[in-house]
Amino acid sequence: xxxxxxxxxxxxxxxxxxxxxxxxxxxxxxxxxxxxxxxxxxxxxxxxxxxxxxxxxxxxxxxxxxxxxxxxxxxxxxxxxxxxxxxxxxxxxxxxxxxxxxxxxxxxxxxxxxxxxxxxxxxxxxxxxxxxxxxxxxxxxxxxxxxxxxxxxxxxxxxxxxxxxxxxxxxxxxxxxxxxxxxxxxxxxxxxxxxxxxxxxxxxxxxxxxxxxxxxxxxxxxxxxxxxxxxxxxxxxxxxxxxxxxxxxxxxxxxxxxxxxxxxxxxxxxxxxxxxxxxxxxxxxxxxxxxxxxxxxxxxxxxxxxxxxxxxxxxxxxxxxxxxxxxxxxxxxxxxxxxxxxxxxxxxxxxxxxxxxxxxxxxxxxxxxxxxxxxxxxxxxxxxxxxxxxxxxxxxxxxxxxxxxxxxxxxxxxxxxxxxxxxxxxxxxxxxxxxxxxxxxxxxxxxxxxxxxxxxxxxxxxxxxxxxxxxxx
Amino acid sequence: xxxxxxxxxxxxxxxxxxxxxxxxxxxxxxxxxxxxxxxxxxxxxxxxxxxxxxxxxxxxxxxxxxxxxxxxxxxxxxxxxxxxxxxxxxxxxxxxxxxxxxxxxxxxxxxxxxxxxxxxxxxxxxxxxxxxxxxxxxxxxxxxxxxxxxxxxxxxxxxxxxxxxxxxxxxxxxxxxxxxxxxxxxxxxxxxxxxxxxxxxxxxxxxxxxxxxxxxxxxxxxxxxxxxxxxxxxxxxxxxxxxxxxxxxxxxxxxxxxxxxxxxxxxxxxxxxxxxxxxxxxxxxxxxxxxxxxxxxxx
Numbered sequence: 001x002x003x004x005x006x007x008x009x010x011x012x013x014x015x016x017x018x019x020x021x022x023x024x025x026x027x028x029x030x031x032x033x034x035x036x037x038x039x040x041x042x043x044x045x046x047x048x049x050x051x052x053x054x055x056x057x058x059x060x061x062x063x064x065x066x067x068x069x070x071x072x073x074x075x076x077x078x079x080x081x082x083x084x085x086x087x088x089x090x091x092x093x094x095x096x097x098x099x100x101x102x103x104x105x106x107x108x109x110x111x112x113x114x115x116x117x118x119x120x121x122x123x124x125x126x127x128x129x130x131x132x133x134x135x136x137x138x139x140x141x142x143x144x145x146x147x148x149x150x151x152x153x154x155x156x157x158x159x160x161x162x163x164x165x166x167x168x169x170x171x172x173x174x175x176x177x178x179x180x181x182x183x184x185x186x187x188x189x190x191x192x193x194x195x196x197x198x199x200x201x202x203x204x205x206x207x208x209x210x211x212x213x214x215x216x217x218x219x220x221x222x223x224x225x226x227x228x229x230x231x232x233x234x235x236x237x238x239x240x241x242x243x244x245x246x247x248x249x250x251x252x253x254x255x256x257x258x259x260x261x262x263x264x265x266x267x268x269x270x271x272x273x274x275x276x277x278x279x280x281x282x283x284x285x286x287x288x289x290x291x292x293x294x295x296x297x298x299x300x301x302x303x304x305x306x307x308x309x310x311x312x313x314x315x316x317x318x319x320x321x322x323x324x325x326x327x328x329x330x331x332x333x334x335x336x337x338x339x340x341x342x343x344x345x346x347x348x349x350x351x352x353x354x355x356x357x358x359x360x361x362x363x364x365x366x367x368x369x370x371x372x373x374x375x376x377x378x379x380x381x382x383x384x385x386x387x388x389x390x391x392x393x394x395x396x397x398x399x400x401x402x403x404x405x406x407x408x409x410x411x412x413x414x415x416x417x418x419x420x421x422x423x424x425x426x427x428x429x430x431x432x433x434x435x436x437x438x439x440x441x442x443x444x445x446x447x448x449x450x451x452x453x454x455x456x457x458x459x460x461x462x463x464x465x466x467x468x469x470x471x472x473x
Numbered sequence: 474x475x476x477x478x479x480x481x482x483x484x485x486x487x488x489x490x491x492x493x494x495x496x497x498x499x500x501x502x503x504x505x506x507x508x509x510x511x512x513x514x515x516x517x518x519x520x521x522x523x524x525x526x527x528x529x530x531x532x533x534x535x536x537x538x539x540x541x542x543x544x545x546x547x548x549x550x551x552x553x554x555x556x557x558x559x560x561x562x563x564x565x566x567x568x569x570x571x572x573x574x575x576x577x578x579x580x581x582x583x584x585x586x587x588x589x590x591x592x593x594x595x596x597x598x599x600x601x602x603x604x605x606x607x608x609x610x611x612x613x614x615x616x617x618x619x620x621x622x623x624x625x626x627x628x629x630x631x632x633x634x635x636x637x638x639x640x641x642x643x644x645x646x647x648x649x650x651x652x653x654x655x656x657x658x659x660x661x662x663x664x665x666x667x668x669x670x671x672x673x674x675x676x677x678x679x680x681x682x683x684x685x686x687x688x689x690x691x692x693x694x695x696x697x698x699x700x701x702x703x704x705x706x707x708x709x710x711x712x713x714x715x716x717x718x719x720x721x722x723x724x725x726x727x728x729x730x731x732x733x734x735x736x737x738x739x740x741x742x743x744x745x746x747x748x749x750x751x752x753x754x755x756x757x758x759x760x761x762x763x764x765x766x767x768x769x770x771x772x
Contacts, residue, residue, distance in 0.1 A: 096512070099510060099511050099512060100510075102511065103510050103511055105506070105508050105509065105510065105511070105518055105521065105733070106506065106508075106521050106525055106729065106733055107504060107506055108505070108506070113525065113529060116522070118522055118526065119522075119525070119526070119529070122526045122529050122530065123529070125530075126529060126530060126532075126533035129530075129533050129534065129537055129639075130533060130536065130537055130540075132537065132638050132639070133537045133540045133541050133544070133638065133648075134540065134544070134602065134604060135612075136603070136604060136612055136613055137602070137604075359610060360634075363609075363610035363632065363634045364608070364609065364610035364611030364612065364613070364614070364631075364632060364634065365610070365611070365612065365613055366604060366605075366608065366609070366610045366611060366612025366613065366634075366636070366649075367609075367610030367634050367636060368636050368637075368638075369634075369636070369637075372637065372638070372639055375639065376639065378530070379643070389522075389523060389526045390523075392522065393519045393520075393522050393523050394519070396511050396515070396518055396519050396522060397511075397515045397516060397518065397519035398515075399511055399515075400510075400511030400512045400513075400514075400515025400518050400519070401512075401515040402512075403510075403511065403512035404512035404513075404514075404515055407512060418483065418486075422477045422480070422483065423477075425477040425478070425479050425480075426474070426475050426476055426477040426478075427475065429477065429478045429479050430478065431475075431478035432478070432766040432767070432768055433478075433766050433767040433768075434478075435768075436766060436767035436768040436770075436771055437767060439768075439771065440767075440771060
């Protein structure tokens with residue numbers, strides 16, 4: 001037979017459960033704006049019934065869990081997408097700055113030349129073209145020399161700006177590694193806490209923090225994660241270098257390798273230089289490394305090739321002629337012996353305008369045959385099988401396409417990241433309306449339980465007073 | 474399905490996007506140019522570079538052609554004067570050869586032809602901006618002088634180098650005439666023939682000798698005339714090339730405009746659409762923010 005006492009106990013249990021649920025709602029509401037917070041839902045469970053004389057009596061309710069509303073696969077997808085998107089964005093931002101070095105576009109068809117490397121090359125050949133008309137004119141000779149100096153200066157300055165970009169990227173790599181290490185540390189500590197606090201089930205708030213750290217980490221570096229026993233998490237780079245294992249983290253270090261910052265893993269068994277591997281690994285690091293080690297060197301090589309071929313070809317023609325004083329032509333440009341470093345190393349070798357060899361050997365100073373030959377270089381395929389103009393046009397077109405491609409890719413990756421984040425937010429974010437509704441529900445449940453309790457109390461008193469002259473109560 | 478409670482954040486990023494577009498369109502309108510960085514339109518940026526290079530090469534050629542035209546016109550004028558002078562020398566000599574003039578008249582003819590010879594030598598030494606025009610490549614050395622003999626030999630200090638200029642479409646145009654091929658040197662050519670005539674009249678040479686020397690002078694003059702035709706041809710070709718380069722530049726500029734110029738009408742429409750979108754988004758976010766949550770209705 002059911003007793004009034006057991007009913008009282010049921011209601012006491014209900015009061016406890018409702019109070020716990022109110023706590024969950026309170027915590028959700030309090031953390032509505034906390035980054036990385038995953039909302040919790042109070043899970044009520046009916047107590048096991050008791051069967052007396054063949055009748056099954058319910059034994060009330062208890063709140064068995066505050067369940068975090070998370071989808072681990074969705075979270076992992078977001079991390080992956082984040083790594084890709086951040087890599088592209090970092091590369092896009094860096095390449096935009098590279099593009100700015102060569103960004104001289106026409107601002108007005110009647111205005112002055114925008115002064116790009118290509119324009120200055122044209123100006124140099126135009127100056128020689130002017131000299132053809134009057135090879136002994138000192139002013140025209142001086143213009144050729146000035147145009148050569150301006151061109152060499154622009155090569156130098158472009159090369160210097162590329163070097164500055166590379167240096168800037170090196171600093172960013174160090175900065176990124178400095179962001180990564182504390183996160184690795186934090187994940188290792190959380191691993192420890194989670195394995196002791198919640199080895200078999202979702203670790204709730206601790207899990208939120210660990211997930212949030214992983215999301216942060218995914219901005220910086222490409223990672224893989226593996227769930228281990230006791231709810232632990234092993235984190236490696238995409239190339240397999242161990243970063244976090246159980247309660248231990250293995251900091252990344254940086255070091256200088258032939259002028260560039262390289263990244264080293266420190267866990268024994270997977271230690272060593274991971275720079276090349278991480279260039280395709282994801283996260284900001286991948287974008288920075290790809291730009292530094294692939295994109296900028298390609299750009300550098302283009303302008304080196306242009307400077308080297310232009311200078312050597314002009315020198316060859318110049319040295320095949322005679323100058324205004326009838327002396328054999330000297331090299332017009334100083335240029336390194338190899339293509340590498342040519343843009344940084346090019347300079348004008350002669351200072352006296354009379355040293356420009358406009359005349360052919362065996363003729364007087366009024367001859368222009370060598371100047372004509374030099375001016376004709378402008379129309380010959382002297383740089384990588386192309387004319388100087390075509391070479392520069394392909395170069396800027398490639399550079400622009402690369403940046404524009406990165407922009408498109410970045411936008412697309414950002415859009416799909418946003419979609420994933422919306423899905424996650426739909427599942428895991430706190431909705432204040434929902435919490436208000438929960439508050440109302442649990443409050444009413446609590447009030448009902450309390451009311452029920454007081455009614456039961458009356459019933460108990462009635463029971464006690466059965467047949468009594470002086471009732472208690 | 475549960476909706477994303479933070480969807481307003483998404484709207485804010487849409488506002489950022491519309492603002493970025495507004496900035497882009499405004500920039501294009503204010504600069505008048507649609508390609509403000511290479512990645513805006515890499516093909517157009519590259520095309521624009523090729524066009525402006527071609528325009529600048531044309532401009533440079535037009536400038537060269539102007540300089541050359543002036544220089545060649547000076548040469549042509551000099552040759553024209555030589556022809557005029559020599560023609561009058563021929564009539565003087567023909568007059569002297571008819572055997573009716575006395576010694577004093579012949580002397581006077583000799584003096585007049587001598588004046589003409591000096592004038593022709595001076596014309597053969599014509600210069601333009603410090604450059605001797607008929608000296609081949611030795612343009613800084615006076616090409617013609619007379620020797621000391623009787624009659625004096627013609628001393629040519631220039632050479633026979635021809636200079637050419639190249640038009641933007643690769644045509645070679647001869648831009649000088651070496652003095653020796655115009656006026657001869659030593660005992661040949663128009664100056665030597667003048668010297669011979671002067672000597673003839675000074676020494677009272679026979680009518681036959683004078684007639685022979687007149688024939689040499691006539692032949693020398695026709696050499697000058699023939700050579701002058703080469704110069705005139707060059708001048709015509711140069712001017713034609715320059716005119717062509719000018720009209721080509723106009724076309725190239727039109728092409729360049731088409732490649733890079735912003736389309737204000739289209740941009741204005743886009744800008745106005747973006748502004749409308751921006752305003753609606755902001756209004757919407759404001760009204761969403763003003764919406765109460767269920768909490769504000771709880772008692």
